[in-house]
Structures are given as structure tokens and as C-alpha cells.
Amino acid sequence: MTAESQLALVLLSAAFLSGCADTAPANQAVEAEVPEYFLLRPETERAFGYSHAVKIGDDIKISGAVSMDDAGTPTAVGDLEQQMKNAYADLDKVLQHYGYTFDDVVAENIFTTDMARFLEVSSYRNSIYTKQFPTGSWLEVKGLALPGLMIEIELEAHRSK
Incomplete structure (x- = not known):
């Protein structure tokens, strides 16, 4: 076998093996993250x-929770502390739906129309986040989706396998 033939055989083998390395064995199913x-x-x-939430793999993205009834009418109007508690109660329901807890929350963004009042009542979060606090932002905004809403809280959660 000539040196050129040997080189061609080595290159062909390398190309074949590198193409095979990226594929799963035929008997191993590849799970799609739906x-x-x-x-x-x-x-x-x-x-x-x-949609209030979506889970992809081990990650959950939860839309902003607000204080509202099942008909979409704001509740606890004028009471930011109660609106905050109502929002966290809804967030807890969503987390529980997926089998998660507030210990799995990695990001929290809070939007409020009254930052001064929120800062007065924000210690309520200490009863929710008992292991660690998530990353996040607190933003004061001029208004939220519906008149009467004073706070909106969105979360992201993750659970390692």
C-alpha cells in the first residue's frame, strides 16, 4: 500500500468515526424537551x-402573578401587602402543579406601583424563601395591566437532576 493510499484510508476512517461520535446509539432513545x-x-x-407557566426540561418560567379572582378582577385593591400575599399564593399553586417549591426558584422579578410601601412589607418574603433568596429585580412602574393592581411577581425555577 502506498503512502498516499494509507493517508487516504486514515482520513476516511477519521471522517467516519467523527461523524459517528455525534449520534446516539440505535438502542438509546433521545428525549425531546417538550x-x-x-x-x-x-x-x-x-x-x-x-399562559401562566411553561416547563421545559427542568426549568419553569412563570408569568407575572397578580392579585385577582378567577374572573380576572383585581382583589385587595388599595392593599399592597395583601396583593403581594395573594400573588405568592398563586405562584405557590403553579410551583406545586409541577412538584416544585420556592426552594427551586432561581429568579424573581417584582413590579410595583409603590416601591416605598413594598419595601415596608417585603420582609414577608423571608417566610417564603427559607433556604436562599433568588436573583432578581425590584422595579417601580407607573401602572400594571389592570387598574387597582399594585404588584406583579414573576418567577423562574430550576431543579437539577
């Missing part, structure tokens, strides 16, 4: 055009 959507208040969420 989004799993969740509607907390189906009629309201469909009317407004959003």
Missing part, C-alpha cells in the same frame, strides 16, 4: 392571551 404549559385561570388567561 414544553408543558399550565393555565391557573384558563378562561382569564385565554382572554388576555397568555
Whole structure:
């Protein structure tokens, strides 16, 4: 065999082996990460055009929770502390739906129309986050989706395998 033939054989073998390295064995199934959507208040969420949460793999993204009833009407109007507690109660329901807890939350963003008042009552979060606090942002905004809403809280959660 000539040196050129040997080189061609080595290059051909290397190309074949590198192509095989990226594929799963025929008997090993490859799991697709299919989004799993969740509607907390189906009629309201469909009317407004959003899903309350989606889980992909081990990650959950939860839309902003607010203080509202099943018809989409704001509750506890004028009481930011109660609105905050109501929002966290809804977030807990979503987390529980997926078998997660607040210990799995890695990011939290809070939007409020009254940052001064939120800072006065934010210690409530200490009863929710008992292991560690998530990353996140606290933002004061001029208004939220509906008149009467004073706080909106969105979360991201992750659980390692």
C-alpha cells in the first residue's frame, strides 16, 4: 500500500468515526424537551392571551402573578401587602402543579406601583424563601395591566437532576 493510499484510508476512517461520535446509539432513545404549559385561570388567561407557566426540561418560567379572582378582577385593591400575599399564593399553586417549591426558584422579578410601601412589607418574603433568596429585580412602574393592581411577581425555577 502506498503512502498516499494509507493517508487516504486514515482520513476516511477519521471522517467516519467523527461523524459517528455525534449520534446516539440505535438502542438509546433521545428525549425531546417538550414544553408543558399550565393555565391557573384558563378562561382569564385565554382572554388576555397568555399562559401562566411553561416547563421545559427542568426549568419553569412563570408569568407575572397578580392579585385577582378567577374572573380576572383585581382583589385587595388599595392593599399592597395583601396583593403581594395573594400573588405568592398563586405562584405557590403553579410551583406545586409541577412538584416544585420556592426552594427551586432561581429568579424573581417584582413590579410595583409603590416601591416605598413594598419595601415596608417585603420582609414577608423571608417566610417564603427559607433556604436562599433568588436573583432578581425590584422595579417601580407607573401602572400594571389592570387598574387597582399594585404588584406583579414573576418567577423562574430550576431543579437539577
